[in-house]
Amino acid sequence: MLQSFLSALMEQVGYGGVFLATALEYGCFPISSEVLFPFLGYAVYVGGKSLPLAIVAATLGAMVGCSACYGVARFFGAFLLGIGKRFDSVAEAMGAAEDMLNQYGPWALCFGRLVPLVRTYISFPAGFGKMRFVSFLFSSAVGALIWNTALFSIGYFCGLSGTILEGEANGVWMIPVGVVLIGFFFCKKRKKQR
Numbered sequence: 577m578l579q580s581f582l583s584a585l586m587e588q589v590g591y592g593g594v595f596l597a598t599a600l601e602y603g604c605f606p607i608s609s610e611v612l613f614p615f616l617g618y619a620v621y622v623g624g625k626s627l628p629l630a631i632v633a634a635t636l637g638a639m640v641g642c643s644a645c646y647g648v649a650r651f652f653g654a655f656l657l658g659i660g661k662r663f664d665s666v667a668e669a670m671g672a673a674e675d676m677l678n679q680y681g682p683w684a685l686c687f688g689r690l691v692p693l694v695r696t697y698i699s700f701p702a703g704f705g706k707m708r709f710v711s712f713l714f715s716s717a718v719g720a721l722i723w724n725t726a727l728f729s730i731g732y733f734c735g736l737s738g739t740i741l742e743g744e745a746n747g748v749w750m751i752p753v754g755v756v757l758i759g760f761f762f763c764k765k766r767k768k769q770r
Contacts, residue, residue: 586619586620586622586623586624586625587623590623590625591625591629591630591633592633594616594620594630594633594634594637595633595634595636595637595640596637597612597616597637598613598633598634598635598637598638598641598724599637599638599640599641599644600637600641601613601637601638601641602637602638602639602640602641602642602645602699602720603640603641603642603644603645604641604645604696604697609695609723609727610692610727613634613723613724613727613728613730613731614727614728614730614731614734615731616630616634616728616731617630617727617728617729617730617731617732617733617734617735618731618732618734618735619731620728620731620732621731621732621733621734621735621736622735627728627729627732630728630732631721631724631725631728634720634724634728635717635720635721635724638716638717638720638724639713639716639717639720642699642712642713642716642720643699643709643713645699645700645703646699646700646702646703646707646709646712647703648700648703649699649700649701649702649703649704650703650704650706651703653703653704672693672694673688673694673697673698673700673701674701674704676688676694676698677698677701677702677705677707682707682711682712682714682715683715684698684715685698685699685702685712685715685716685719686715686716686718686719686722687719688719689716689719689720689722689723690719690722690723695719695723699712699716
């Protein structure tokens, strides 16, 4: 049942749906990429679509979402900073993103796209600091490409490997397993950094 739903979903939304979903995620909508992207990767496999084309669509979507955040920060920076300071988690993530940007420059965007929470907000400090848009776009594209490839591939190759159980609940269990493994990896990495 899940397979036919995903197959129909990919038939309906195709690469345009992948583009839109990733544009929204990178545009700071409350969608977790760690859950969404492996699910989309699995849907790409079930729908018989091309993984490389899905990753390209996802990365183009990422550029649109990132650019929207960058533009908003560049032109409405003072207003956004006032709102961001009212929420502790947002202020903390933006502070960490700004520190990374000050320390590593454009490459912070590339690596920041691989760090949960920071990856969501790092476009804003780049906009506040009026970073050159070409540098912003290139560094963001590299980081987004790595992140999208890793997460989409998890879902896609789980389907391809044939390790997914047959039956009505086909594949559902792989999504939380992937999320837990990714979460464990990043928590361990953050502990080391601290």
